[in-house]
Amino acid sequence: MxxxxxxxxxxxxxxxxxxxxxxxxxxxxxxxxxxxxxxxxxxxxxxxxxxxxxxxxxxxxxxxxxxxxxxxxxxxxxxxxxxxxxxxxxxxxxxxxxxxxxxxxxxxxxxxxxxxxxxxxxxxxxxxxxxxxxxxxxxxxxxxxxxxxxxxxxxxxxxxxxxxxxxxxxxxxxxxxxxxxxxxxxxxxxxxxxxxxxxxxxxxxxxxxxxxKKGHIKSIQSFLDSHPEVTRDYLEADFQSAEKLAGRFWVGRYFTYGAYDKPEILSNEEITRAWYQVRSVGRSSVQELVCLTRDGREHSFSMNQKTANQVISQYQAINPELAKKMGLRDKAVMNGGLEENS
Structure with missing residues (x-):
């Protein structure tokens, strides 16, 4: 199989x-x-x-x-x-x-x-x-x-x-x-x-x-273990048709893939909110996309605001319910009126 x-x-x-x-x-x-x-x-x-x-x-x-x-x-x-x-x-x-x-x-x-x-x-x-x-x-x-x-x-x-x-x-x-x-x-x-x-x-x-270490393989297996309805072949097929929106970030029809120091795979239907933010780290700052999933966890991926907005638009096209959940602040950030800071 x-x-x-x-x-x-x-x-x-x-x-x-x-x-x-x-x-x-x-x-x-x-x-x-x-x-x-x-x-x-x-x-x-x-x-x-x-x-x-x-x-x-x-x-x-x-x-x-x-x-x-x-x-x-x-x-x-x-x-x-x-x-x-x-x-x-x-x-x-x-x-x-x-x-x-x-x-x-x-x-x-x-x-x-x-x-x-x-x-x-x-x-x-x-x-x-x-x-x-x-x-x-x-x-x-x-x-x-x-x-x-x-x-x-x-x-x-x-x-x-x-x-x-x-x-x-x-x-x-x-x-x-x-x-x-x-x-x-x-x-x-x-x-x-x-x-x-x-x-x-x-x-x-x-x-x-x-x-x-084989952390990337463990990430794949961990996702499959937590999603028994998803097969490895199904995941591979989705990735091959996924759109690469950042250097190490892909959005597929059903799943999201982040290939950073700790690889992550998310199910698009489990993403309940996505937003862009600028986070202070010491004297510098980090631009990132944050995805909130049903289990209450936040998943951060490094990217600039333009790319983050493209990803959010992609999610909204996949799941129109996300657009309804966007607050006024999120919309202002997407339109370039604000930069969100945490």
Missing amino acids: EQNHGRNSLLEKELKKGVVKSTAPIGLIITALGLGIVMIIGSYLIKYIRGPLPLNEVYNTEQVKNEYVTLHVQYVLDSFMETYKTRSGIRTKSDTYYLILDEELGAIPVRSSVSRSEELERIMDETWDYLNGVREAPPQGSTITGTMKRMKDEGEKYYQRALDYYELEGSGENYYLWDGLLDNQTPGSAMMTTALGAVLMCLGLFILSRLL
């Missing part, structure tokens, strides 16, 4: 195609976004897990750029630049750039947050006490760990002034050690960002996994 199944079923093919078009783009985008975050931020975490390299191993080499390094700061000569941030109209100091003198590497600029400034200011005082003979022992230094970044613009200008003032030499391309940072963020925030990327990637893969 049932003949149009599997590969020969146009209905199955179109519903499956609709699921792919609805699901694949967003699934691929989310997966790619998550994978990109994991790959980019994860590469920084690999450096963090590996541990920082001693700065003297990479300084004045091509490897120094964006490298995660450590340096024992023994002498601090001066601070040469400060950065500020403004929040709620209040301007506060953010970071301070210090001129470090290393016995092996020479002059090194270090960018440090306010929380570390007190310690570096202490080392700077002890440095000058030691250089001026006030202090016999060298300063009690501190170890700094962070990322090497290229000195640019204002930073380069002020750093060069500091070098000139103390008659020191810099390198061709000057890099500063950004204290406490793993690339452009702290290790903790890098871990959180990587975890977020992993969650997005799993979410994207979960969405894509729906393509492997």
Whole structure:
């Protein structure tokens, strides 16, 4: 009795195609976004897990750029630049750039947050006490760990002034050690960002996994189970003669077919009302046709107002009783006088 199944079923093919078009783009985008975050931020975490390299191993080499390094700061000569941030109209100091003198590497600029400034200011005082003979022992230094970044613009200008003032030499391309940072963020925030990327990637893969399921076949079978008087061949025949009114929406003589992320089949005679609406979703809006069926359920299908009006007119041609049930607001929406919002 049932003949149009599997590969020969146009209905199955179109519903499956609709699921792919609805699901694949967003699934691929989310997966790619998550994978990109994991790959980019994860590469920084690999450096963090590996541990920082001693700065003297990479300084004045091509490897120094964006490298995660450590340096024992023994002498601090001066601070040469400060950065500020403004929040709620209040301007506060953010970071301070210090001129470090290393016995092996020479002059090194270090960018440090306010929380570390007190310690570096202490080392700077002890440095000058030691250089001026006030202090016999060298300063009690501190170890700094962070990322090497290229000195640019204002930073380069002020750093060069500091070098000139103390008659020191810099390198061709000057890099500063950004204290406490793993690339452009702290290790903790890098871990959180990587975890977020992993969650997005799993979410994207979960969405894509729906393509492997046979939801479109289950939708067909579910409709047939709830309508025992309808045969599969009868449903297939109706679909083949159905009119395609939207990209993934068909209206047949007896049934309606929506091939979206969750395929739906409706019996036209069970539709008691149909209307167009614009629904807010976050900061955006969705245009859709809504069909109310006898069981009180609302079935929504994404489409613009012009297409929705065509569908409603089609329903009214099939079932003139629907036109009698239209209220003044529905008629105004169809005539373009109103846009219904929910």
